[in-house]
Amino acid sequence: MSERRIKSIFIAAGSVFLFLFIITPIFWMILISFSKNITFLTGGVYKFSLSNYITIIISKSLHMMDYLKNSLVVASITSPIVLIISSFSAYAITRINFAGRRIIPLLVLSISIFPQISIVGYLYRWMGNLGWINSYVALVLPYLAWTSPLALWILLSYFSQIPKELDSAALIDGAKRPQILFRIILPLASPAVLSGLLLVFIACFNEFLFALMLTSDYGAQTVSVGISLFQGLHGEIPWGELMAASFFVTFPLILLTFLFQRFIIEGLTTGAIKG
């Protein structure tokens, strides 16, 4: 068999494998979420039902909507703030010659390797002392720090490609530095800004340990925490409802990802390749 044919076979087989690999857990989640009984595999028939979804949306004691609200609030507050803070830094780093211009990116990069467990213990005590446990502030502030490497790297790589002569021209034309950032650099870097916002937003939803330790009830607990604690009234796990809650959350996330995939992929890969 020629190399060509072997190749085609591999491609076909590989594609199928990849497809199944990715899709199976997702498919399973969806299947279970719409079923009345999860034991249909071991006997019994699959019964389609929307009751799981209705339960999680309506049931106050499950607090799914609260969790969702909290996640949305925290993510929506964090993303723009982190992007603005990182824009200022990225601007200074790529455009102004000052001591620390090399160190700061390295510092920020190394942050992204830190284990969360090494941070959260002290944060817990500290937030506790401030009385901030179970508040949005307790999550937003650490999140700002934790997601900043992501935002900074994307912006750095994009900003450094914008010619510095534009800055010079703008300075001569009388613009001040912040003006230059907002009226010239950011508009030109809008793909990067969009990527950054998305990636940070998704990261906030995804975050678990900080949320677990720094919140105590549905007042501020995020979706991640909610899903991890999900239990039925009698201590056993209501899989149907759990999967419904999961899909309820993941569907918009997946949708966002599909819609903006170009930006996301660019953001992720420039971040990594640059290093």
Add this chain to the structure above:
Amino acid sequence: MRIKFHRRTTSAYIFVSPLVLIIFLFILVPILGTCINSFFQDIPYLPEKFVGMKNYLILIKNPDFWDAIKFTIFFTLASVSLETILGISFALLLNERFPGRGILRTMLLIPWAIPTVISARIWQLIYNYNYGLLNYILQYLKISDKINWLGTPQSAFWALVLADVWKTTPFMALILLTGLQAIPEDIYKQAKVDGARFIKRFFFITLPLLRPALIVALIFRTADSLRIFDLVYVLTGGGPAGATRTISVLGFQYYTSADFGMGATVSFITFLIVFGFSLLYIRLWGVRKL
């Protein structure tokens, strides 16, 4: 107007200060704080007491600690190897032109996009002894009997590895794909003309040229695996009976059992391990920075 030139550099410092401040306050200070906490004995009902290296010494004699370290390392080895092999394979696949390639590449983002906690829960269900998908398939295809995936140490290990590989291979594959796409086609054409068959091309051209991207991906993935928490906590809780406790989980358990000092100790050691490994990698492979 009298203005000193250093206004330019001053504005630079002002620009970076919010970022540096936030990172300082909410990451650097906590790490330092954890380090300091590790030198104190801090348990309920007793006042905090400075004990120096006592926590560390206790920990060294504690078999749980070494089990956790062993587990974490083995887990990392297994997970990162599998991800890399699968990641390269997927990247190679997606580098080829074929119908449906775009869709597959988009789908690659799915595992990455869903929260780890949710994926852990899904796998928890898949691994369920009675009505899990995996056991069903195994029985249906007559490969084996039902396996108590989360109930025995060995199977739990592989259960975790598989779940982690599912979640993180896409990221690896994407990075490697970008790396692959950066290799000019002409090199392959030349190699084909020179008579190199696929395997040879792979090892002598692809792999070396992929090296920088691979190294970066490996550093991040290894650090991620060493410090893993979310997946383990939700999927196995560190069980059965602490058999799948990674060092992060161990630290967490000390914290939640109110042995704050010990929790800090394990946490700080975790930091040292992860950081140390990363520095080691960088030393070994001399990654050139900006």
Add this chain to the structure above:
Amino acid sequence: MKKTACSVWVREIKKIFSTSKGKILVLDNINLEIKSGELFIILGPSGCGKTTLLNIIAGLEEPTEGEIFFGDKVVFSSQKHIFLEPFERDVAMVFQSYALYPHMTVYQNMAFPLKNLKFKREEIKKQVIKIAQMLRIETLLERKPTELSGGQKQRVAIGRALVRTPKVLLMDEPLSNLDAQLRAEMRVELKLLIKDLGITTIYVTHDQIEAMTLGDRIAILKEGVLQQIGDPNELFYHPKNIFVAGFIGTPSMNFLSAEIIKDKLPIKNRDITIGIRPQDIEIRPPNKGIINVSVQLVEKIGDKYVVYVDYKKQKIVIETSNFSGEREISLFWPKEKTHFFNKKGERIESAKINSFHQIRD
């Protein structure tokens, strides 16, 4: 809105860069007095510091030492700790890459400086249109830079600079990104425009043809040190050193080593270098000139011949209007057209040298 142009005085400007490899002296004691309304050229090879100097005059970079005056206003002084930002100096600059704001239309690009000056909408519109008409780009006002050709972009860049009627106009190799023909056209246009407006202009380039055709006066810079300042004639006929002599003029001057046999100069060294321009060399039959040479290559450009000859392993270039193609010829040049340089490369006045000198092997 017409302002009077002003003079520019650059006094003892020094710029030192500290790099990880040590300190580099980029500009060494630059002194320039540019007259009001003058088209002043700073000419030199790449890396000589000319762009740095321009940036310093603009206020984009800070010198280590020195002073700069626009008219009688101190714009920079290291002793008095004065440093005015570019905007405060009322300068405008045209960049080599044009540096147009890609996301703004031509109109918005040109309006930007006026907005920062807090002009009213009406005034901005009037002024932008006026300048656009002057540069014949009024039909392009709604386009974005990516939709423009190189020549059009350049006009927009110039328009953006002129729209504020600055005191001083700075140009950093504005023509080097254009193709040869466009460059030649733009040169003429640019000169007419600048002279018409009467703005003091400082123009940086590495192209000596550009410098010689455009400039009222030219300053030649090499590795941060000023070599000579003068009008084109001075530079062409009385270059102060070998560098200037070789840099100005195409094809470049020929240099030969020589020895003084008899002289009026009380110099100890006899070794000098003589320079002759290709246009000043006469081709004669063998043994009828100063040296005998063999022809290597002949190029015909237009109606001129460029003849490359070899003389004892040294290359000499001659430009002449007729050449009959012999292989062995001799060369002659008059003493008045000969340039003499001492061992250090500095010019020696020919009057001081006796007519006897001999070409050394």
